[in-house]
Amino acid sequence: MLDVDKIRADFPILKREVNGKPLVYLDNGASAQKPQAVIDAVTRAYSEEYANVHRGLHTLSNIATEKFEAVRGTVARFLGVSDESQIVLNSGTTEGINMVAYGWAMPRMEPGDEILLSVMEHHANIVPWHFLRERQGVKLTWVDTDAAGWLDPQKVIDAIGPRTKLIAITQLSNVLGTKVDVKAICDAARARGVAVLVDGSQGAVHMPVDLDEMGCDFYAITGHKLYGPSASGAIFVRGERFEEMRPFMGGGDMIRDVSKDAVSYADPPMKFEAGTPGIVQAIGLGVALDYMMEVGVADIAAHEDRLRDYARARLDGLNWLHQQGTVADKAAIFSFTMDGAAHPHDISTILDKKGVAVRAGHHCAGPLMDHLGVSATCRASFAMYNTTAEVDTLVEALELCHEFFA
Numbered sequence: 001m002l003d004v005d006k007i008r009a010d011f012p013i014l015k016r017e018v019n020g021k022p023l024v025y026l027d028n029g030a031s032a033q034k035p036q037a038v039i040d041a042v043t044r045a046y047s048e049e050y051a052n053v054h055r056g057l058h059t060l061s062n063i064a065t066e067k068f069e070a071v072r073g074t075v076a077r078f079l080g081v082s083d084e085s086q087i088v089l090n091s092g093t094t095e096g097i098n099m100v101a102y103g104w105a106m107p108r109m110e111p112g113d114e115i116l117l118s119v120m121e122h123h124a125n126i127v128p129w130h131f132l133r134e135r136q137g138v139k140l141t142w143v144d145t146d147a148a149g150w151l152d153p154q155k156v157i158d159a160i161g162p163r164t165k166l167i168a169i170t171q172l173s174n175v176l177g178t179k180v181d182v183k184a185i186c187d188a189a190r191a192r193g194v195a196v197l198v199d200g201s202q203g204a205v206h207m208p209v210d211l212d213e214m215g216c217d218f219y220a221i222t223g224h225k226l227y228g229p230s231a232s233g234a235i236f237v238r239g240e241r242f243e244e245m246r247p248f249m250g251g252g253d254m255i256r257d258v259s260k261d262a263v264s265y266a267d268p269p270m271k272f273e274a275g276t277p278g279i280v281q282a283i284g285l286g287v288a289l290d291y292m293m294e295v296g297v298a299d300i301a302a303h304e305d306r307l308r309d310y311a312r313a314r315l316d317g318l319n320w321l322h323q324q325g326t327v328a329d330k331a332a333i334f335s336f337t338m339d340g341a342a343h344p345h346d347i348s349t350i351l352d353k354k355g356v357a358v359r360a361g362h363h364c365a366g367p368l369m370d371h372l373g374v375s376a377t378c379r380a381s382f383a384m385y386n387t388t389a390e391v392d393t394l395v396e397a398l399e400l401c402h403e404f405f406a
């Protein structure tokens with residue numbers, strides 16, 4: 001069982017106050033805080049071991065290259081991928097999905113071809129597909145959730161048609177906390193020759209992931225939600241999809257040979273890593289994933305499940321609070337609105353006065369907001385370092401907020 005006091009001691013920012021109150025950080029869905037091990041690794045990389053990677057023949061470049069390249073193996077271990085050459089290191093999910101859109105989907109799709117999406121997708125897994133709709137007449141087909149926010153995998157499978165080329169789907173909703181049975185979708189899609197891209201931005205944070213078992217074609221993660229630096233991340237690409245994919249960006253590091261008349265490319269994954277990468281960000285990501293694996297991803301998930309159950313019981317007691325996403329087996333992510341005049345932005349401002357950090361807005365999920373019939377929600381999203389006492393602080397702050405607007 002996870003020792004939450006010990007974990008909290010590893011995150012220096014949790015000791016600070018906000019507006020004279022102890023910080024209660026519940027905006028983890030947007031970005032998580034960093035353990036000292038990550039902060040130290042970033043500092044060490046800049047103060048003792050910094051140089052550009054891959055092209056140097058001097059000591060510092062060799063150290064930086066070794067540390068950077070080791071992250072590929074760490075990401076592969078974290079995601080349950082047996083072959084680390086299927087991991088492309090990048091700046092996060094947005095870059096990963098755009099790489100697939102430009103490099104794999106655009107050259108392969110004809111007008112009338114279809115991409116299947118769930119209504120719960122983040123804009124990072126919507127807008128790149130709108131580019132294909134706008135530019136080459138690809139059709140976007142949407143699958144809705146039920147009233148509780150559950151996505152029936154069979155509905156996705158039934159929506160696969162003869163022109164479906166790709167299913168682009170989240171493993172876990174950043175707004176509702178709903179988990180999606182992506183394995184069932186991958187199994188059915190493979191049998192029909194349809195590729196699946198899984199947005200793992202939230203899923204990889206809150207549940208153990210085994211991509212060899214899941215069987216998706218692409219799986220994108222973003223480091224800053226995984227307790228690592230911002231602008232770090234990775235995408236898993238199943239080997240045979242590499243063969244079908246063109247480089248998305250051109251530049252140094254991704255080539256074999258360049259002349260005035262021709263260019264040839266490095267083998268994957270380097271072929272898809274143009275330019276100087278986020279060297280220190282990647283090193284920090286590797287340390288963050290090692291930290292999660294040391295704590296234990298199953299233990300983190302179990303702790304967050306306990307927080308979810310406790311938070312749900314407390315929030316269910318507030319009959320003026322309207323929760324969006326009430327599936328039993330969801331992650332500890334709670335979206336809500338409140339009776340009365342309180343706009344989510346006002347709620348979040350008042351909570352901040354009590355030291356409670358939550359997010360308010362559309363959460364980059366426009367189609368889901370339309371589906372829910374709201375323009376914005378407040379979202380409290382939990383992480384491994386949160387406690388049931390912090391749930392109580394959230395509830396007290398919400399009660400004050402409700403009294404204020406009553």
Ligand code: PLP
Nearest residue numbers: 092093094122124174201202222
């Ligand atoms: N997908 C989901 C489900 C997210 O929650 C986020 C971040 O909020 C993203 C994609 C985009 O991640 P990034 O901005 O780090 O690329």
